[in-house]
Amino acid sequence: MKAIIQNEDGGQLSVSEIPVPKPGKGEVLVKMIASPINPSDLAFLRGGYGPEKTFPVVPGFEGSGIVVASGGGILPKLRLGKTVACAATPKKQGCWAEYMVTSAASCVPLPPEVSAEQGSMMFVNPMTALAFFDIHHSFSKEKGKKIGIINTAAASTLGQMIIKLANREKIPLISVIRREEQIETLKNAGAEFVLNSEAPDFDETLKILAAKLDAMLVFDAVGGKLSGRLLNAVPSGSRMYIYGRLSAEECSFNPSGFISQEKQVKGFLLNHWLKNAGLLKKLQTINTVKKLLKNDFSSSVHRKFSPEEISEAIDDYKNNMSKGKVIIRF
Amino acid sequence: MKAIIQNEDGGQLSVSEIPVPKPGKGEVLVKMIASPINPSDLAFLRGGYGPEKTFPVVPGFEGSGIVVASGGGILPKLRLGKTVACAATPKKQGCWAEYMVTSAASCVPLPPEVSAEQGSMMFVNPMTALAFFDIHHSFSKEKGKKIGIINTAAASTLGQMIIKLANREKIPLISVIRREEQIETLKNAGAEFVLNSEAPDFDETLKILAAKLDAMLVFDAVGGKLSGRLLNAVPSGSRMYIYGRLSAEECSFNPSGFISQEKQVKGFLLNHWLKNAGLLKKLQTINTVKKLLKNDFSSSVHRKFSPEEISEAIDDYKNNMSKGKVIIRF
Numbered sequence: 001m002k003a004i005i006q007n008e009d010g011g012q013l014s015v016s017e018i019p020v021p022k023p024g025k026g027e028v029l030v031k032m033i034a035s036p037i038n039p040s041d042l043a044f045l046r047g048g049y050g051p052e053k054t055f056p057v058v059p060g061f062e063g064s065g066i067v068v069a070s071g072g073g074i075l076p077k078l079r080l081g082k083t084v085a086c087a088a089t090p091k092k093q094g095c096w097a098e099y100m101v102t103s104a105a106s107c108v109p110l111p112p113e114v115s116a117e118q119g120s121m122m123f124v125n126p127m128t129a130l131a132f133f134d135i136h137h138s139f140s141k142e143k144g145k146k147i148g149i150i151n152t153a154a155a156s157t158l159g160q161m162i163i164k165l166a167n168r169e170k171i172p173l174i175s176v177i178r179r180e181e182q183i184e185t186l187k188n189a190g191a192e193f194v195l196n197s198e199a200p201d202f203d204e205t206l207k208i209l210a211a212k213l214d215a216m217l218v219f220d221a222v223g224g225k226l227s228g229r230l231l232n233a234v235p236s237g238s239r240m241y242i243y244g245r246l247s248a249e250e251c252s253f254n255p256s257g258f259i260s261q262e263k264q265v266k267g268f269l270l271n272h273w274l275k276n277a278g279l280l281k282k283l284q285t286i287n288t289v290k291k292l293l294k295n296d297f298s299s300s301v302h303r304k305f306s307p308e309e310i311s312e313a314i315d316d317y318k319n320n321m322s323k324g325k326v327i328i329r330f
Numbered sequence: 331m332k333a334i335i336q337n338e339d340g341g342q343l344s345v346s347e348i349p350v351p352k353p354g355k356g357e358v359l360v361k362m363i364a365s366p367i368n369p370s371d372l373a374f375l376r377g378g379y380g381p382e383k384t385f386p387v388v389p390g391f392e393g394s395g396i397v398v399a400s401g402g403g404i405l406p407k408l409r410l411g412k413t414v415a416c417a418a419t420p421k422k423q424g425c426w427a428e429y430m431v432t433s434a435a436s437c438v439p440l441p442p443e444v445s446a447e448q449g450s451m452m453f454v455n456p457m458t459a460l461a462f463f464d465i466h467h468s469f470s471k472e473k474g475k476k477i478g479i480i481n482t483a484a485a486s487t488l489g490q491m492i493i494k495l496a497n498r499e500k501i502p503l504i505s506v507i508r509r510e511e512q513i514e515t516l517k518n519a520g521a522e523f524v525l526n527s528e529a530p531d532f533d534e535t536l537k538i539l540a541a542k543l544d545a546m547l548v549f550d551a552v553g554g555k556l557s558g559r560l561l562n563a564v565p566s567g568s569r570m571y572i573y574g575r576l577s578a579e580e581c582s583f584n585p586s587g588f589i590s591q592e593k594q595v596k597g598f599l600l601n602h603w604l605k606n607a608g609l610l611k612k613l614q615t616i617n618t619v620k621k622l623l624k625n626d627f628s629s630s631v632h633r634k635f636s637p638e639e640i641s642e643a644i645d646d647y648k649n650n651m652s653k654g655k656v657i658i659r660f
Binding site for chain 1: 553558571574580585586595596
């Protein structure tokens, strides 16, 4: 079968012929239809993100396809012949190939009204968005008030889903972007507060606004110096979750924020959240995603590419990240 | 009365004549006998540490003295005439003056066998050490195993108390120092594992040792690049508490530690810990300190200075931090 492979961290991608993998017990073989490029894929390709890689590695955290073989077990057999959204199993090969083996539990049959393309994007972004709001609910409870949220790289598909969910739940949200033209995009998407981190008054404005909105929960996909500026600006007792590293630089923080202002920094990785959430919350989250996939969670597709065009696809995605998703079609 | 005052963050200290303060309800007036210089005082003088300051400010977080006046209330009256260890009240003037007003609850009568000098050091270091072990117990419970501890600036008085407590409780401890000669000092103090962060193999050795000892709890008083190196070295799921900023630099962290390895960074400030601990734990901690003050918690005194010699005292303390405490005598 054809597969997109990488031979080292940060290395070029190429298309190779490799054997079709065989599903084991509890697993299925999925003939892939579509798979998006997500920021988490870029982080994975760069290295140091998620589970350890064994090279050559097939990237791709999520996709959709048809279950064409079962490795044995009740759930795998139930999935046979179904068009499913599917997530790669940690430490196994990913979605960017003609066929993928994954656990049957990581395959969700798509409702008839959801296309295979939309379905290919149902895990990473929608479930991350729901996880963020789940964290928000717990943290609000802990603080005894409805706190506000700050999200960065907010023009991303995930950022726009967060805007819709925040509006639906009437949760104050500050969307942080890095290019002036993204302000209008996000205002049109329903965002009330959009701040440009490149503006000279950003730090001061964020500080005032965060105090006003009790914005004590930060989700940061950028890292580097921005993380430290955000932590400086938020009220005492705030918590930051780093979930991406678009800047590729180390995060730097003023130690006083930790010591005197009881701020804290943690990380967010969807797989870890799902593991800690337990089965019930996982199933509830999947059900909510299915319900919202046609509206709040629909992702606009910017361009589609064949596996052979993977390098072009990645460049296009990197350069037009806020224009919509880039999809690989198999 | 004579008081040591500072007029701006990082500013020189001087001795001024200011009015003797008057205690309000629940408060007492303490005629100060002795007060140590702690790393937290240096951080306070530099600014950005602890509660906001109103200048001119009298520094000094802890000391000892005789209660000479009550502002009214049962506890203040009970304290009248007693020799006490006392802590400054946040946002009020500190201990480095002939007299200090503080809440009666922040005054602990000294047992007859404890000198006023030893008593002047019973809050900050001993209670911080006990707080660290309290955090250790909770975190070990959360992880389901007895985890190890890493402490930096470990040749400090606090560092040596931590060594004694860890030995008493048989908790694996890695003491991190920055000067080769401190290794012997700490080995003599009973430390089993002492690593020099300036050694070329420090990061690799720490990584191996931390994995072996399940050292997932880091207390860092240094900050800057060291914080990031420590977080890189510890096992997945580790937690770091920043409690000092001796390096005066920003802490820098690899975002992958947060995202992929579920590590987290928080701060530690004794006042916050006491506030969150509640009255019962606070009283238990004070009782434990009283019990251990004659042995595990005794601090060796390096030199004593008069208030007029404060600048010399601070220089001496900074240059000989691992030689023992520097005390101001009133």
